[in-house]
Amino acid sequence: DAMVIQNPRYQVTQFGKPVTLSCSQTLNHNVMYWYQQKSSQAPKLLFHYYDKDFNNEADTPDNFQSRRPNTSFCFLDIRSPGLGDAAMYLCATSRELAGGYNEQFFGPGTRLTVL
Amino acid sequence: GESVGLHLPTLSVQEGDNSIINCAYSNSASDYFIWYKQESGKGPQFIIDIRSNMDKRQGQRVTVLLNKTVKHLSLQIAATQPGDSAVYFCAETPFSGYALNFGKGTSLLVTP
Numbered sequence: 512d513a514m515v516i517q518n519p520r521y522q523v524t525q526f527g528k529p530v531t532l533s534c535s536q537t538l539n540h541n542v543m544y545w546y547q548q549k550s551s552q553a554p555k556l557l558f559h560y561y562d563k564d565f566n567n568e569a570d571t572p573d574n575f576q577s578r579r580p581n582t583s584f585c586f587l588d589i590r591s592p593g594l595g596d597a598a599m600y601l602c603a604t605s606r607e608l609a610g611g612y613n614e615q616f617f618g619p620g621t622r623l624t625v626l
Numbered sequence: 627g628e629s630v631g632l633h634l635p636t637l638s639v640q641e642g643d644n645s646i647i648n649c650a651y652s653n654s655a656s657d658y659f660i661w662y663k664q665e666s667g668k669g670p671q672f673i674i675d676i677r678s679n680m681d682k683r684q685g686q687r688v689t690v691l692l693n694k695t696v697k698h699l700s701l702q703i704a705a706t707q708p709g710d711s712a713v714y715f716c717a718e719t720p721f722s723g724y725a726l727n728f729g730k731g732t733s734l735l736v737t738p
Contacts, residue, residue: 617669
């Protein structure tokens with residue numbers, strides 16, 4: 512089945528120690544997104560890639576970076592995780608950017624714990 | 627550790643009853659609306675969507691109603707089942723936009 516896969520499902524890191532979360536998709540979608548979701552809150556968009564074009568949300572901290580080496584894979588790098596970065600990180604994809612083609616398919620998420 | 631989040635509004639219904647979850651939005655340019663279901667420890671799952679040129683759309687056991695005059699969206703679930711227990715988010719985006727703006731979410735609890 513076509514899907515969005517995230518690895519690992521649970522990640523524990525130490526304060527200040529860089530960590531990378533990965534996402535892959537078999538949907539062949541043009542757009543890939545990274546969201547941060549804290550407990551009992553709505554997902555918050557960090558950035559997205561349209562093909563190779565990277566778009567950062569204005570309020571996304573510099574501590575968060577992303578890479579998309581090819582259509583299928585996208586990575587979230589947290590350079591120096593702080594306690595406030597502990598959250599669920601969701602990857603999503605959509606075929607196109609706008610309107611009715613913006614249905615976003617989410618992965619299961621990676622739960623990040625910062626010690 | 628993780629910061630303490632807000633308490634979600636909770637809707638408690640009995641199995642077999644109909645559920646109605648409401649959502650208000652503020653952007654007049656919103657063109658596309660989606661309801662997502664999120665079970666504990668999982669990513670949001672698409673339920674149903676509606677474009678702004680419609681006021682009602684039906685799926686299997688679910689109906690979305692859109693009232694653009696008062697900027698209100700609702701999700702109706704017929705014959706609610708225990709498996710429907712989850713957090714439900716509405717999301718919207720303008721026609722020319724890309725970012726999904728999520729609402730706060732409502733926790734649906736189905737009791738036997």
